[in-house]
Amino acid sequence: MEQKIVKYSVLSPLAKVPAYATAGAAAADLCAALEEPLTIAPMQRVLVPTGLAIELPDAGCVALVYARSGLSIKHGLCMANGVGVVDSDYRGELKVPMINLGTEPYTIAPGERVAQLCIAPVWQAAFVPAATLNETERGAGGFGSTGK
Incomplete structure (x- = not known):
């Protein structure tokens, strides 16, 4: 798997370097x-x-x-904003906005894995107005679903 360098700064002596749990993991634990x-x-x-x-x-x-699957399914702990987006020009501390959607209180231990960090390619769109859009088989049908 291709690797690119992502520099990091330790802002707290309590910090742990993000780590991939397995060789095929797409995201590193935070x-x-x-x-x-x-x-x-x-x-x-x-x-x-x-x-x-x-x-x-x-x-x-x-x-x-992203939220960790185990925390969300077992305890209802999820990302409060769905997915956190860290722009390429942000240099502040990575913080994880979490919400407990479960029915019981949950205690996060110091050093506990709370989220996953995935680095992905991205590009900015050049938004251009158009009088019409190309037709597709689906068209405008099934917003939020393919209808199947």
């Missing part, structure tokens, strides 16, 4: 840089620090922060 456990009540939102900042190699990529 860990909570906490001094003490953090309990999140049902429907509560929190911003979990990672103690890290990153420098993406160029404007042709983006860092995406």
Whole structure:
């Protein structure tokens, strides 16, 4: 698998370097840089620090922060904003906005894996007005679904 250099700065002695769990993993784990456990009540939102900042190699990529599947399915812990977007020119601390959609409080332990960081290619669109758009078999039908 191709690798590109992503520089990082440690902003807290509690930070852990993002790590891929397996050779085929698409995203690296982000860990909570906490001094003490953090309990999140049902429907509560929190911003979990990672103690890290990153420098993406160029404007042709983006860092995406996703929820961890196990935390979301077992405990209802999800990203409060769905997916975090880290632009190539951002240099601040990576923080994970989380919400507890479960029915029980959940306690995040210091150093616990709380999210996944995926680096992906991206390009900016040149939006151009058009009087008509090309027709497709689907057309305008089934917004939010293919209808199948």
